[in-house]
Amino acid sequence: MKRLRLFLSSMAGRLFVILLLGMSVAAMGATLVATAKRQQDLDRQILVRLADRLQGYVNLLDNNPELRERLLQAGGPNVRLAPEEVRVGTADAALTAVLAQRSGPVSSAQVHAANFRACVPRLPDIVPRTDEQMQRRRMRQRDPAFAPPGCRLVELRLGDGTPLRLVMETPAVARDSAQAFDPLFLSLLGLAIAVLAYVVARMASAPLQRLASAAAQLGQDLQRDPLPVSGPLEVRRAAEAFNAMQKRLQRHLGERTQMLAAITHDLQTPVTRLRLRLENVADEALRERLIADLAAMQALIREGLELARSSESAEKPAPLDLDSLLESIVEDAAESGAEVEFEQGCGEVLLLRPLAMHRLFSNLVDNAVQYGHSARVSAQSHGGTVVVRIRDRGPGLAPDELEAVFDPFLRLETSRSRETGGAGLGLTIARALAEKDGARLWLENHPEGGLVAVVEWSQPPRAGGNRG
Known part of the structure; x- marks a missing residue:
C-alpha cells in the first residue's frame, strides 16, 4: 500500500491516473456511440x-x-387484412417517410402503431398458453437486449381508389446494445487502457527521472559526464540548461580552488620569512606563541585548500577492499602510539576513490584519538547496506552539537592550541569526501559513553565480489 501511495504521488502515477480515466471515458463513450449508430x-x-x-x-x-x-x-409475408376493430397507437413517422420515397400506392400510406393482437390470431384460441410460457414471454419483453415483435396499421388507397387497411407484423429483434457493458469486454478494454496508460506515463516521466538522477549525482561528483541532449524539444532544452549550469559550477569551483592555491603559494614566502625572523625574538615565551600562531595560520590555509580540492577531485573510483583499508589505517595509528583497534570487518569490495577514502577514515580516526583518546573501528554489511563505525571513549557531544560540528571553521574546543582545537575543517572535509562517494556521515552518542562517527552506504557501489 505504501508503494502504491508513493507511485500515485509521483509524476508517472498522476499521468497514469489521468490517462487511465480519460482514455476509459473516451473509449466507453466511443463504444456507446458506435453501438447506437x-x-x-x-x-x-x-x-x-x-x-x-x-x-x-x-x-x-x-x-x-x-x-x-x-x-x-391469404395475406402476404407478415402482412394481412386488418380486422374491423384495431386499437391504433401513435403514428410511425419513420416507416411513413420510407414509404413516401417509394412509387405506387404505398407512397401515400399512413402508418400507425397497433395492438399486436391485430396482426395474428389470438394464440389462446389455437394453443392455450401455460403460466410458465407467459412468464418467459414477460421476461423476454423486459430484456433490454430483446425487442419483442410489433404490429403496424397501414392505411392507403390502391390505384383504382379502393381504400385498404392492412396490418403488418414487425419481427422480434435481438439488440446488442448491452454488449458495451459486458464484463469481459470491459475487463479487456480496461486492461488494454491501463497497460497503454502506464507505458505512456513511464515514457513521459522518464526524462524527469533522468534529470533528477543527474542532479543527485551532480551533488556527489561535479565532474560527472554531461547529461545526454536527446528526446523532445522541452527535454533537450532542460538537458542543455542543466549542462550549462554544471559548466558554470565547475568553472566557479575551479576559480575558487585556483584562488586558494595561489594564495597558499604566495603566502609561503612571507610566512617563511616571518618564521625566520621570529627565531630572532629574544623573549622565548613570546617567540613560542608567535610561532604557534604562524603554524596555525599555515594549517588553516592548507586545510582550506584541501576542502576546495575535496569537491573538485578527479580521482576515479576503483575496486577497494574496505577491510584492508581500515586495517592499514588502524595499524598506522597504532604504530604512532595511539590506542586504536580494528574490531570487525564486513568483507566487502566497493568501487570507491582509494585516496579520498584513506583521507576520510584517517581524519575520523585522528579525531577519535585526539578528542576521545582511543578509537574502535568496525565495519558491517547487512540488508544491502555497508556501515563503518569509529567509536571513541570521550565525553561525547550535546544533541544540538552533533550536526553543528560539520560547519566550516566551527571548533567546540575553545582553546587556541593547534594540538587541541584544530582549524575546524576536519569534519567538513570528511563529510564532503563521504558524500562524493555516495555515503552519509553523521555523529551519534554511544549509549555506554563516547562518540561514534558513522559512515553509511545505503546503496554501496559493489565491485562484484568480496574477500569471502
Missing part, C-alpha cells in the same frame, strides 16, 4: 425490408383486381 443502421434496414414486403404485396393487389379478394384472404 449500429443499432440505428439496423433499425433502418428493418424498415427498408418492411417497406419492400409491403410494397410488393400492395403492388400485387393493385395489379391483379380479379385476385384481390383471394390475396387479401
Whole structure:
C-alpha cells in the first residue's frame, strides 16, 4: 500500500491516473456511440425490408383486381387484412417517410402503431398458453437486449381508389446494445487502457527521472559526464540548461580552488620569512606563541585548500577492499602510539576513490584519538547496506552539537592550541569526501559513553565480489 501511495504521488502515477480515466471515458463513450449508430443502421434496414414486403404485396393487389379478394384472404409475408376493430397507437413517422420515397400506392400510406393482437390470431384460441410460457414471454419483453415483435396499421388507397387497411407484423429483434457493458469486454478494454496508460506515463516521466538522477549525482561528483541532449524539444532544452549550469559550477569551483592555491603559494614566502625572523625574538615565551600562531595560520590555509580540492577531485573510483583499508589505517595509528583497534570487518569490495577514502577514515580516526583518546573501528554489511563505525571513549557531544560540528571553521574546543582545537575543517572535509562517494556521515552518542562517527552506504557501489 505504501508503494502504491508513493507511485500515485509521483509524476508517472498522476499521468497514469489521468490517462487511465480519460482514455476509459473516451473509449466507453466511443463504444456507446458506435453501438447506437449500429443499432440505428439496423433499425433502418428493418424498415427498408418492411417497406419492400409491403410494397410488393400492395403492388400485387393493385395489379391483379380479379385476385384481390383471394390475396387479401391469404395475406402476404407478415402482412394481412386488418380486422374491423384495431386499437391504433401513435403514428410511425419513420416507416411513413420510407414509404413516401417509394412509387405506387404505398407512397401515400399512413402508418400507425397497433395492438399486436391485430396482426395474428389470438394464440389462446389455437394453443392455450401455460403460466410458465407467459412468464418467459414477460421476461423476454423486459430484456433490454430483446425487442419483442410489433404490429403496424397501414392505411392507403390502391390505384383504382379502393381504400385498404392492412396490418403488418414487425419481427422480434435481438439488440446488442448491452454488449458495451459486458464484463469481459470491459475487463479487456480496461486492461488494454491501463497497460497503454502506464507505458505512456513511464515514457513521459522518464526524462524527469533522468534529470533528477543527474542532479543527485551532480551533488556527489561535479565532474560527472554531461547529461545526454536527446528526446523532445522541452527535454533537450532542460538537458542543455542543466549542462550549462554544471559548466558554470565547475568553472566557479575551479576559480575558487585556483584562488586558494595561489594564495597558499604566495603566502609561503612571507610566512617563511616571518618564521625566520621570529627565531630572532629574544623573549622565548613570546617567540613560542608567535610561532604557534604562524603554524596555525599555515594549517588553516592548507586545510582550506584541501576542502576546495575535496569537491573538485578527479580521482576515479576503483575496486577497494574496505577491510584492508581500515586495517592499514588502524595499524598506522597504532604504530604512532595511539590506542586504536580494528574490531570487525564486513568483507566487502566497493568501487570507491582509494585516496579520498584513506583521507576520510584517517581524519575520523585522528579525531577519535585526539578528542576521545582511543578509537574502535568496525565495519558491517547487512540488508544491502555497508556501515563503518569509529567509536571513541570521550565525553561525547550535546544533541544540538552533533550536526553543528560539520560547519566550516566551527571548533567546540575553545582553546587556541593547534594540538587541541584544530582549524575546524576536519569534519567538513570528511563529510564532503563521504558524500562524493555516495555515503552519509553523521555523529551519534554511544549509549555506554563516547562518540561514534558513522559512515553509511545505503546503496554501496559493489565491485562484484568480496574477500569471502
